[in-house]
Amino acid sequence: MKLIADYFHLTERQAEQFAQLDVLYPEWNAKINLISRKDIDNLEEHHLLHSLAIAKIIQFQPGTTILDVGTGGGFPGIPLAIMFPECQFTLIDSIGKKIRVAQDIAERIGLTNVECIQERAEEEKRQFDFVVSRAVMPLPDLVKLVRKNIHHRHKNAMPNGLIVLKGGDLHSETHPFRNIVELTDLHTFFPTDWFKTKQAIYLPL
Numbered sequence: 001m002k003l004i005a006d007y008f009h010l011t012e013r014q015a016e017q018f019a020q021l022d023v024l025y026p027e028w029n030a031k032i033n034l035i036s037r038k039d040i041d042n043l044e045e046h047h048l049l050h051s052l053a054i055a056k057i058i059q060f061q062p063g064t065t066i067l068d069v070g071t072g073g074g075f076p077g078i079p080l081a082i083m084f085p086e087c088q089f090t091l092i093d094s095i096g097k098k099i100r101v102a103q104d105i106a107e108r109i110g111l112t113n114v115e116c117i118q119e120r121a122e123e124e125k126r127q128f129d130f131v132v133s134r135a136v137m138p139l140p141d142l143v144k145l146v147r148k149n150i151h152h153r154h155k156n157a158m159p160n161g162l163i164v165l166k167g168g169d170l171h172s173e174t175h176p177f178r179n180i181v182e183l184t185d186l187h188t189f190f191p192t193d194w195f196k197t198k199q200a201i202y203l204p205l
Helices: 002-007 012-029 039-057 077-083 096-108 139-149 171-177 193-197
Strands: 065-069 088-093 114-118 130-134 161-167 182-185 198-204
Touching (some): 012 077, 039 130, 039 198, 065 077, 088 096, 130 139
Antiparallel strands (some): 182 198
């Protein structure tokens, strides 16, 4: 987990947990195709570090609640839960086997601030400070689904809202929100070739 340690100051506990992910995800991936066979070799950069880009954009205050929509095997929720142990993360996905992986990994690395639920975003009625996601659907569709899940009491430096990690040309997706959306080029945080086309979208809701 050298890359993560290059960009973040980790406690000994956090370093141990990230090191465990380097073992557990390939182990699970051999059973369930969570990540493409070719891409599992790039787990740290393409999945863990990518998820942690959100920690470069905002430092969640203790007690912050975060909903990860379409988490798959736990991205970005599990890396963020390691980084912010005093925040509460709810990870949801409609595919049961993926949620089982996320639950197993969270338990095996000792995360006590993670809840994993098999459900669709439409079914989640609770409210959170932030919703996070990695490219699960077009932004306007995601906003329609999760606007109900953002509550109005702010405790962070940034107003509550949605933070999405995506790549490619985002102009058409963000155009409906052009007056309030903020785009951040992730290459400014992580100057490697893979991050050249990656961005974070922040939308206060």
